[in-house]
Amino acid sequence: xxxxxxxxxxxxxxxxxxxxxxxxxxxxxxxxxxxxxxxxxxxxxxxxxxxxxxxxxxxxxxxxxxxxxxxxxxxxxxxxxxxxxxxxxxxxxxxxxxxxxxxxxxxxxxxxxxxxxxx
Amino acid sequence: xxxxxxxxxxxxxxxxxxxxxxxxxxxxxxxxxxxxxxxxxxxxxxxxxxxxxxxxxxxxxxxxxxxxxxxxxxxxxxxxxxxxxxxxxxxxxxxxxxxxxxxxxxx
Numbered sequence: 001x002x003x004x005x006x007x008x009x010x011x012x013x014x015x016x017x018x019x020x021x022x023x024x025x026x027x028x029x030x031x032x033x034x035x036x037x038x039x040x041x042x043x044x045x046x047x048x049x050x051x052x053x054x055x056x057x058x059x060x061x062x063x064x065x066x067x068x069x070x071x072x073x074x075x076x077x078x079x080x081x082x083x084x085x086x087x088x089x090x091x092x093x094x095x096x097x098x099x100x101x102x103x104x105x106x107x108x109x110x111x112x113x114x115x116x117x118x119x
Numbered sequence: 120x121x122x123x124x125x126x127x128x129x130x131x132x133x134x135x136x137x138x139x140x141x142x143x144x145x146x147x148x149x150x151x152x153x154x155x156x157x158x159x160x161x162x163x164x165x166x167x168x169x170x171x172x173x174x175x176x177x178x179x180x181x182x183x184x185x186x187x188x189x190x191x192x193x194x195x196x197x198x199x200x201x202x203x204x205x206x207x208x209x210x211x212x213x214x215x216x217x218x219x220x221x222x223x224x225x226x
Contacts, residue, residue: 105168
């Protein structure tokens with residue numbers, strides 16, 4: 001059974017950093033592209049970033065490019081999101097999700113982790 | 120960037136109703152169009168991919184159609200568990216943008 005578990009959320013001051021993790025199990029992690037999607041409180045879904053199965057391709061939303069970095073460790077079946085220079089508008093639940101082909105649908109999602117940026 | 124516009128933003132319906140949600144893209148693309156359901160406090164769930172393919176395990180009352188710039192999600196007979204928010208998403212080009220969501224509420 002596919003299982004994605006995010007962690008690393010919390011409360012952080014503006015300008016500081018946070019690193020999110022997504023632990024994967026129940027499938028062959030290195031065969032899938034992986035995404036981060038976020039949802040601000042009471043708002044809709046916003047796509048954040050994607051990394052290809054082998055880590056050779058990474059893409060970002062304009063709103064986070066240059067501040068956030070997606071990475072993965074296929075030996076640990078784990079996806080990461082390093083978030084630097086955080087802003088209040090980055091406050092959201094962050095979901096990781098699996099994609100069979102880099103341009104495919106997000107067919108499995110984690111439960112999300114809340115990152116709150118506030119002074 | 121491709122903008123995705125859903126309509127309506129919300130709707131009221133009763134159990135047994137036929138419900139259709141539309142999604143319009145700012146640029147034409149092939150069938151890289153996906154639909155998700157999200158219940159309050161839960162992660163989104165994939166319903167339809169490639170515009171019209173039903174995800175495994177999803178009830179057959181859900182269907183998708185469309186191509187180019189106009190797509191739709193139809194629920195043929197609304198069930199109590201279907202009251203939720205629905206999102207379309209294009210995975211044709213980065214950023215993989217979502218529509219703003221359609222909340223289906225009980226009449």
